[in-house]
Amino acid sequence: MSASPAVSSPLLRLLLRAALLLLALSGVLALAAVFFLDALARIVATPILADYGVRLQAIEQISLSRHQIRIANIRFLAPDSRDESLIKDLTLDFDPAALLEGRFQRLHIALADINLDSGAATSANTGSSSGNPAATLPALPPLATLVDTMQALPGEAVSIDSLRVAPYLEAGRLTVTRDARELRMLADSRDLQLDLRLNWQNNDTTSTVPEAINGRLLASVLDQNVLRSDFTLTETGSALHWDARSEWQLATLTDYLQTHELMPPALSALQGQLRLNTHLTLPTPDPASTPIVFSWEIETGSNASVAMADTGENPVQTLHLLSVNPTLGDGEFQWPADLRLNASAPALTLTLKLRDSDAPATLLLGLDSLSLNCQLPDACQGHQATSLRVPGFALPGITAEEVVAISNGDLALENGNLHMVFATGSRFELGKLQMPDLEIRQFNALVQDSLSVTDNGSGLLQLSSNGLDLVMPDIIQAGMASHAVAFMSELNGELSLEEPAASRIRSQVTLRNLGSDFLPLSLRMPELDLRLDMADHIVHTDGMLRLANRDILHVDNRLDLRSTSGHASINVSELAFSSGDGSLSTWFFRPPFNADVISGSVQASAELDFAPAEDGTWLIDGPLSVITRELSGFYEDTAIVGVSVSLQGELRQSRDFVSTAPGRIDIERIDPGVPVEHIGLGFDINTPATQATIKDITASLFGGTVSSPGLTYDWSAEENHLAVRIDRLDISRMLALAAYDSVQATGYISGNLPITLRGTTPSIGAGSLAAETPGGAIRYRSTTGNTGNPALDFVNQALSNYQYSLLDTTVDYRTSGELALAVRLQGLNPDVNNGQRINLNLNISDNIPDLLRSLQAGRSIADTLERQLDAR
Template identity: 25%
Template sequence: MLYSLLLVTVVLVTAAALVTGYIQAQWQTIRHEHGIETLTWQGLRLSARGVHLEHAQLSQRTRAGDHLEVELTGGRLAWKRLLAPWPAQRLTIEQLVVSWTPGTDSLVDDESTSLPNPGQLEAWLRQTPHRMDIASLHLALPCLGETCHEQGSLSWSRPGDSAYPAHLQLSLERGEHQMRLSASADDPGDHLEVLLQLSLDNEPRLHSRHQLDTAGDVLSWQGTLAMGNLPEAPWLLEWLGRWVDFDVSTVPTAPEAMRLGVSWSVELPEERLQQASGELRASLALPAPWPVPGIGLLAGELDLALTGAAGAWTPTGLTGDLLLQPNPNILQALPPELRPSSIRLQASPSPHPSSDQRLSLQMEALARGSSQIELRSDRLLLRALPFSLAFDDANLSLQAPGLLMSPARLDKLEVRARLRGQVDGSKLDLSALPGARLSIAEMAMDSLDLTAQGLQTQLAGLRLVADWQQESWQLQGPAQLSTATLGHPQLQGLSWHWQGQLNAQSTGLDLDGRLGNEAGLGASLLFAQRSAGDTRMELRLDEIFLLAGNPLARSLTAWPATLELNGGRLQAQGQLQLPVNGPLRASGRFSGKGLAGIFDRVEFDGLAAEIDLSVAGERLEAAVTHLEVAQMNPGFSFGPLRFQGRYQAPLEEPAQGRLSWGLARLQVLGGVVTITPGELDLKTWSPAQQLTLRGLDLRELFAAYPAQGLTGTGIIDGQFDLQRSAAGFVIEQGSLAAREPGVLRFDSPQIQALGRTNPAMQFVTEALENFHYQLLTGDIRYDENGLLQLGLRLHGTNPDLERGRPINFNINLEEDIPALLTSLQLSDRVSEIIQRRVQERLGSGAAPVRP
């Protein structure tokens, strides 16, 4: 007997352990599947009549990230029979606290959203307690950037074992005010009837009736909603202001007088809302502004009728006159100057009906603020849900006293345009028709130091596409721009015009086309600027034929006043990059062929050049790959000049750089002057440069030198050390020598007359009348004042004098070179332009220009 009792005990203990282990394992599985973090309870008592629970807490976190916390106090669940406890007779809760925080993935679009059909609803109701009461309900739910707390009570009832009639009442209280939602459902036999009523401080304010019926897989839903006066609006708006995005202080008056009426009759296949078909009518009257969450304050009247088929809803009637004060948050994509403070919309049936199912309307939109915007159309084609609006010919008018669109600042902007396009819930697509134009009194781009007055733009052919969801836009198409005056420190005040392709978008601006001005300058221009601030520009000048005039001189302020070009042709191109967080980068190429003209007091002809320019950060560089001047004439002709080299300088001091060269060669008076390849610092003008003269022909020198009666033959070579001081060029050491014997003849009546009166000079004059030299050397000095000192040593004979005995001469000569050049330039050896410039300088008392 004892052994049997012990065996039974062991079996029972083992079974209890197994059951306990199984329950624990199942509980862990349930916790993991439903994200239950904690579940605790106190004071749980079970009896034949029900369950009593003093306190319980639940914390749950779903896979979507939702966090739910529930705290229950004083819960009682009563049932009719212990063996059949559900559905329960009654559930009472003294206090229920619910806190919910949504996760980042909890809101997911679900296109299969459906309504429960009457059969499903009845089955669900039968599983609920016959009566439920929550005496104190506390809710902590997310609202505008914070957690909002609400408190109230909840009650539920249904008779006996039947699902209908069922009644629900939810009351929320704040201070002395109360909001109560009552719902009741009944099944008279062939359909389901639902009545909803919202009461404020025990006064019914909103009524809604619904009738649902199922025939096969189709749910028929008919209903009405009505709301009249709302004296409780002041405290109701303050209450709702914590939940929806509007500022109660902006409501000018409490909108107590209002009317809303909605009726519908729809059919939903398989209860899917997205596939609804039927009819809907709505009427709204708001005598005073009423806040619409997410949109703004709305006032006015609206009557709307819709017909739906398989989820596509088409308006069949629309009349309205609405005034909207938009919420600033929905206008952030617009520049501040274009954000309206009010928008008025008026709509009525159009006299031009549509051939399809879209509603044809006359519509006018007026936006008022710092800018004035008007849009009118006699024929707008409207389709709703999904929303769509199309128009073939609408008139747009925009006037803005000022507008800042980085990097440009605009004053007195005006747009007059006829438009064609369409707009829906995701996109806007507009095209400008012929006659569309834009004008700006003044535009300034401070980053480029650029201004434009009297800007006119032709908009025909431009297309604007905006994507609301992507928050992007693009304005693209052909455009024509012209300005009465374009201002820049480097430009003369002229009118300019541009024609080409415009591509402006939320990420930047691109211009590609032809640029020209009233001076006849033409170029192709590519301009690009990104929204981050980076700017890129490419400019290629049309080839300029200078016989027809010089448009560069008429266009550029930096063009030297003393430089005139009257022949040849020019070409130039350049690129500029201006990153917002980096140094300026620019490059360009200049080329000229057959150029002829005047620079200061020097005529030149046959100038050809190829020069590459670049700017990188704070450095300027110019590479002279080819420079040649066929002939120059400051009073006597010489040339050609050939040069190849490179120049580098700081951008802030462009004239204080370093010049290097590989070739520097000048032909003058039959000889050649060259400079040894080297480098020169223009800031200190060091080191001194050695000039070499080879092959100067005395015949050409005496032909150019204005000394009456002096002629001769011979070839001269020389070397000079050229330096520059603050006052001008200096030659401290220089020498020259005849390459071979030659002849000097000086036949001057004035000198001969001097010799007859001075016996010492008579021998000199007679010797120089036909002097055959075997040696000719000399020393040269040239000072800052332009004084040339030449010390000549001559060894030779005059065959006609004293039987050709040897004669040695030491002659010191001085010549004021600036004065000499001035005398040459007052003669007919140079053009009238140079003669006039010399005369003007002499007349003003200016000193001759030092070479």
């Protein structure tokens, strides 16, 4: 903080007196006019206004109604002025009862043209003491008296449409409103607008006037903010104290000053934002005889290009930053050879030309504090707290926007080497970085455990840190968004500013909060622990991917930065599943499917080469293999036990997969409502040919077997066909599963089912099933009794103890899920017609999906799966 010599401001006093004069004149004349019209008002008002130094010349055309007074013109001479002043079209609105107490509601003036003494104005502007002496203010009243005076003002609102105060104000407007605890003044002149508020709090217990006034002043130019000032007036002893916190927008202020030719000759432009804490002491009761004391300080966070000079006894010391080249990261300070500097530097703005850039870049550098202790010209040590903002810059192939660096720490300069240590809390922000195939938004780097940077002038920055957080919430490549947070420890290396890809960096990196549109899954606690080794344009990473605190897979990658191609080795050594925290569903916050794996294990490996494609995507090629051992879980309402898979193949161009060895699937049990056991098949996949070859299908069902030689499934074809053989299915097991209590049957059926697949939807046409010799028995107990239909009653009676020797069934199954069975029976019932042969033809239909849902209804898939696992 620095203090100026005492200052005296006649100009300020004259403007203040003009405002007080205008309010007093308007109020006195209006009140006088209520009781003494026209000439009589002049007689009464003239001696009253004389106490204010005002000489009334004329009051013209007074008209009075019940709630309003209008005066066409008031002509008068201001104190010490030789030129006539004019108030035109004055309108006073009032309530009669309140007016008798000396108060009115609103005062409106169309024109106020006030001429103050020009001689005093000249003296105030030039500082000359010749000629007429400058006008002086009366003694300043105590603050309590000032508050009491504002509360006692007779009007609630005063407005002036056009205000001129010569020689200070050419054209303006004024609005003043007041209530019990606040006074507000709105004024504008040409393109400048002012908004002043004063407020105070009465002491309700003692009814005394407070000793402090709070206020706010807002100034704007064409709706662009110039100044915001919050201030407080307090009184101690014989002085008023004004303390304010002000925020200036210097670019807008520059535009205003230049437009109206008010810019001081020593300045050409102001830029940035300046925050000032200001203190002003106004002596009372005689400000003319006692100096006014004024002091200020620049608040931390200011960012302005205004040069602040020390006005004390020491000579002005100027610190210049020259030869700045951020591409190389070097620069030099220039100062007098005998200067030993230990001071704080103000904010400044640098405009410089980046190498290989067509347009200059503006750097807004805020030096909150810069302390140096130098033994020139060889060495300097010090501490800095700075903020740097670059709105944007462009280099070939790179565009950056909103670059911000906020740092504090130590620095040392010795023999041309610059060494900086950025303390914990320093950070670097990047609004947007655009490259041909990559875009990064809202990047943030935060120093967690000091970052050491050394520049020896070679174009390489020596880096060292044990804690650096990199937040990357929006990484866009090939139209796909990704995000991650990286923590770097054990960081050591050399960062090349000329060619970043040629840098040499080693570090332990932990990536967390991983997510990408490539994997539209909500993973739980994804982390990737890597060892990073970058050298000779090659980036090598080796580490482990973890989900939900479990090691999932090991990755070993090499990326060539020159070709942006590389190789990845991926290995899942043995990943075991178990119920509870060891299940597959714990990998996700919201599993993308209604499924889970709760036992078994997976082993996988891949050796993949990757390179960028012309459309910006990645082309991935290489062999991979997957082996599962007895995986168990469920999908939707289907329990699955003991899935073992062997898959080997080759990924081609990211899109195709070709088997390189026969694949195999074995499933111990699938239970969608009907248990199917001991499923096995072989397979080969060839996606370029849109084919999957499935061979040697076998399964156990109802005590019999289901088999097929397989098919070559072409998913580009409209239909695919599969021949299925059924052998010795136990009819009694089928009925027991369906829980038909009224029917019992024995026997075995076999046959053939020709299945047509439209996509993955099956249908059967003219399938055939037949009972194995010697047949079986059917026992059916009708629940309806005698129906009154002789034919139906005979069938029910025949099936009550039917011994069949032939059971032939034609099977049709539609894509809608409707099953139609045409059953032909030959046999006898020994209890009917003396055992004569009875031939029956039955048609049975049902909806298989509905039947399976009914079989699944009422059971817990988790309990079903647990029972099946326990029974193994």
